[in-house]
Amino acid sequence: MKEKATRRTLSVLVENAAGVLSQVSRLFSRKGYNIESLAVGTTDDPAVSRITIEVMADGPMTNQIMNQLRKQFPVYSVQELRPERSIRRELVMFKVKAESHDIRNEIIQIANIFRASIIDVSLKSLTLALIGDESKAQAMQGLLEPFGILELVRTGMVALERGAYTISDENKETTEFNLGKSVQ
Amino acid sequence: MRMKSPQILMECLLEQGVDTVFGYPGGTILNIYDELELHGYKEKIRHILTSHEQGASHAADGYARSTGRVGVCFATSGPGATNLTTGIATAYMDSSPVVFITVNVGESLIGKDSFQEVDITGITMPITKCNYLVRRAEDLADIIREAFAIARSGRPGPVLIDILKNVTYDEADYEPLPVSEHFRHGRLAAMLRRASHDLRTPEPDHGDIQKLLDMIEEAKKPLVLVGGGVIRSRGAVREFRKFFERLNAPVASTIMGGGACPGNHRLFTGMIGMHGSHASNTAVDQCDLLIAIGCRFSDRVATHPATFASNAKIVQIDIDRSEIDKNVPTDHHIIGDARRVLELLNEKLPAHDYPEWKEWVFSHKEVPLKKDDILHPHEILETISDVTGGKAIIATDVGQHQMWSAQYYHFSRPGQLITSGGFGTMGFGLGAAMGAKMGNPDQTVVLCTGDGCFRMNCHELSTIEHYKIPIIIVIFDNRTLGMVRQWQHLIYGERYSQTDLDRGPDFVKLAEAYGIQGARAANQAEFEAAFRQAVESGTSWVIDCAIDKDAMVHPMVSGGAPSTDFLLD
Numbered sequence: 203m204k205e206k207a208t209r210r211t212l213s214v215l216v217e218n219a220a221g222v223l224s225q226v227s228r229l230f231s232r233k234g235y236n237i238e239s240l241a242v243g244t245t246d247d248p249a250v251s252r253i254t255i256e257v258m259a260d261g262p263m264t265n266q267i268m269n270q271l272r273k274q275f276p277v278y279s280v281q282e283l284r285p286e287r288s289i290r291r292e293l294v295m296f297k298v299k300a301e302s303h304d305i306r307n308e309i310i311q312i313a314n315i316f317r318a319s320i321i322d323v324s325l326k327s328l329t330l331a332l333i334g335d336e337s338k339a340q341a342m343q344g345l346l347e348p349f350g351i352l353e354l355v356r357t358g359m360v361a362l363e364r365g366a367y368t369i370s371d372e373n374k375e376t377t378e379f380n381l382g383k384s385v386q
Numbered sequence: 387m388r389m390k391s392p393q394i395l396m397e398c399l400l401e402q403g404v405d406t407v408f409g410y411p412g413g414t415i416l417n418i419y420d421e422l423e424l425h426g427y428k429e430k431i432r433h434i435l436t437s438h439e440q441g442a443s444h445a446a447d448g449y450a451r452s453t454g455r456v457g458v459c460f461a462t463s464g465p466g467a468t469n470l471t472t473g474i475a476t477a478y479m480d481s482s483p484v485v486f487i488t489v490n491v492g493e494s495l496i497g498k499d500s501f502q503e504v505d506i507t508g509i510t511m512p513i514t515k516c517n518y519l520v521r522r523a524e525d526l527a528d529i530i531r532e533a534f535a536i537a538r539s540g541r542p543g544p545v546l547i548d549i550l551k552n553v554t555y556d557e558a559d560y561e562p563l564p565v566s567e568h569f570r571h572g573r574l575a576a577m578l579r580r581a582s583h584d585l586r587t588p589e590p591d592h593g594d595i596q597k598l599l600d601m602i603e604e605a606k607k608p609l610v611l612v613g614g615g616v617i618r619s620r621g622a623v624r625e626f627r628k629f630f631e632r633l634n635a636p637v638a639s640t641i642m643g644g645g646a647c648p649g650n651h652r653l654f655t656g657m658i659g660m661h662g663s664h665a666s667n668t669a670v671d672q673c674d675l676l677i678a679i680g681c682r683f684s685d686r687v688a689t690h691p692a693t694f695a696s697n698a699k700i701v702q703i704d705i706d707r708s709e710i711d712k713n714v715p716t717d718h719h720i721i722g723d724a725r726r727v728l729e730l731l732n733e734k735l736p737a738h739d740y741p742e743w744k745e746w747v748f749s750h751k752e753v754p755l756k757k758d759d760i761l762h763p764h765e766i767l768e769t770i771s772d773v774t775g776g777k778a779i780i781a782t783d784v785g786q787h788q789m790w791s792a793q794y795y796h797f798s799r800p801g802q803l804i805t806s807g808g809f810g811t812m813g814f815g816l817g818a819a820m821g822a823k824m825g826n827p828d829q830t831v832v833l834c835t836g837d838g839c840f841r842m843n844c845h846e847l848s849t850i851e852h853y854k855i856p857i858i859i860v861i862f863d864n865r866t867l868g869m870v871r872q873w874q875h876l877i878y879g880e881r882y883s884q885t886d887l888d889r890g891p892d893f894v895k896l897a898e899a900y901g902i903q904g905a906r907a908a909n910q911a912e913f914e915a916a917f918r919q920a921v922e923s924g925t926s927w928v929i930d931c932a933i934d935k936d937a938m939v940h941p942m943v944s945g946g947a948p949s950t951d952f953l954l955d
Contacts, residue, residue: 225511269708275516
């Protein structure tokens with residue numbers, strides 16, 4: 203019985219060094235997975251980067267990838283962030299055509315409803331920034347499309363687990379051991 | 387104390403007990419090679435100059451496989467480095483610990499498509515356990531120490547260190563440090579603070595051990611399957627033999643597990659998989675408990691994963707957790723070093739016996755071996771075994787002769803069979819045999835090869851002649867790419883597309899051109915005479931054995947077919 207592929211969010215702590223990102227992303231491409239979203243940045247420790255990856259995969263494959271990620275020496279910790287236990291946010295910037303006063307007003311109203319901020323304005327365009335998960339971004343995109351979206355850019359999803367528990371609490375050795383156990 | 391990088395490199399190799407390096411010099415690595423002369427390190431570290439970097443890479447691999455120590459290989463930038471890649475991948479697929487050291491162009495030339503520049507750390511990322519680009523002389527000693535630790539720890543494997551040429555001019559502080567202290571210093575210590583698992587194999591979970599013991603109690607028809615993990619784990623073979631003797635159940639082996647169970651043991655069912663024996667393949671199909679130790683169920687072992695051991699509970703014992711459930715879903719697994727897991731099992735395992743099950747398994751016989759006036763592959767291997775008392779190290783290339791060697795030569799110890807099981811590298815054998823002989827000067831080393839494979843890297847004949855590395859090369863010469871021909875015969879309607887090797891060279895003359903003695907054999911008596919002479923001479927020989935073009939490897943299960951679906955009996 204083949205499990206259906208769903209959107210999975212993986213959080214990976216890695217050494218902040220050249221080549222590490224390609225080492226991590228290579229594992230996904232080798233399995234034929236297209237990375238849906240990828241966000242990378244340093245953490246409170248400048249020597250450590252955090253990569254958040256979203257990928258469509260089934261359970262066994264996700265476990266495979268997590269185990270292979272853990273085998274990479276620059277990888278310190280790997281965690282799957284399940285949607286019900288985590289908060290996920292993405293920043294999306296929309297540059298929208300807005301050539302008249304009325305249209306600008308209308309767009310500003312939409313922005314207010316979504317609590318998006320206007321970050322740039324010109325006589326011919328408005329640029330909005332929205333923070334949220336994909337459903338919010340999608341809804342806003344649908345409303346802005348009739349005005350003409352000139353450009354759109356996303357940062358990629360970032361996510362954290364709810365509560366005080368952190369990825370660093372996952373002692374690599376013990377969790378791996380236990381995660382290995384739950385492989386179906 | 388202050389010293390230049392090349393000297394730091396040499397000192398670090400000596401720290402690791404390296405006495406032999408295989409390699410090939412070039413423009414960027416000149417400073418390292420100069421150091422062998424400059425401060426006389428060539429007296430302590432023997433450098434073997436091969437004919438081609440690929441030969442050096444296989445030699446370092448063969449050295450590692452046959453000794454259990456880390457092999458070392460040098461090459462220059464660009465083509466020197468890319469010529470290593472087949473050797474690196476070969477070592478990676480069979481978990482062989484080798485440290486490859488290359489020197490790239492200098493910092494100022496990096497990224498400019500300079501002469502002989504290539505991004506070798508990028509290229510080798512998927513085929514190394516890890517790799518390094520050394521940009522500062524201060525990092526060199528630390529990186530070398532880490533590289534050796536990683537290559538040999540956990541599931542062993544190749545590591546590549548690429549050093550920028552400008553670094554090889556620079557000086558840094560170097561303090562000697564015994565290997566036992568490496569874990570307390572520098573990068574390695576930092577790595578261990580992060581609890582990086584691969585350097586510290588976790589103690590097997592005792593509950594998991596107990597669960598397997600319970601499963602054994604319930605089983606009526608258990609089968610043990612041994613893989614290369616038991617060969618790689620130090621001291622595991624002794625525990626393994628204790629284990630299966632006490633379990634008293636049939637033992638099958640993958641090609642990489644050759645030597646873990648003595649080939650002539652009463653419990654040994656032979657190799658499993660595509661060219662596995664009838665006993666092994668039917669046993670795996672009918673067993674109710676499969677205990678796989680250090681084996682990853684490759685497609686040549688589990689030819690059809692969905693039906694593989696479908697009547698059994700499958701238990702996988704492996705040091706690498708990413709292998710669990712990768713190819714075949716299992717019912718239970720134990721993560722740990724094979725030696726330790728087996729030790730814990732042996733502490734509690736009572737003696738068992740399964741007379742009916744064993745009788746059934748061993749009732750499956752192979753097709754009788756032919757005996758007439760032409761030379762048959764099994765006769766070659768029987769003769770090698772008889773003359774050397776079954777003690778010789780056998781290196782092989784890839785193809786029919788490889789399968790025959792695995793089937794007919796009875797291996798009795800780990801490191802005795804040197805073969806490219808995972809990557810299937812034609813041309814692996816001669817380099818690997820050379821490395822095995824360097825690491826085991828007291829052992830007779832025989833290379834079983836085919837005419838196709840041997841032609842790929844036969845230029846290493848000049849290396850074994852120059853350094854007087856005695857290897858007996860036995861060519862299973864059928865004037866064709868035998869294994870591919872076998873597939874063409876069985877599956878492709880006898881259309882022998884591009885597999886006939888009806889061409890030179892004359893291997894005996896070729897050997898003579900390299901200053902090596904050669905002989906021909908067309909029947910078993912001729913072969914035995916030539917082989918005895920070769921063994922007694924203590925020098926290298928090439929024995930060209932004329933075998934039947936249509937000789938096939940029996941039995942055979944096609945790729946993708948269930949284990950007992952024999953295409954050829």
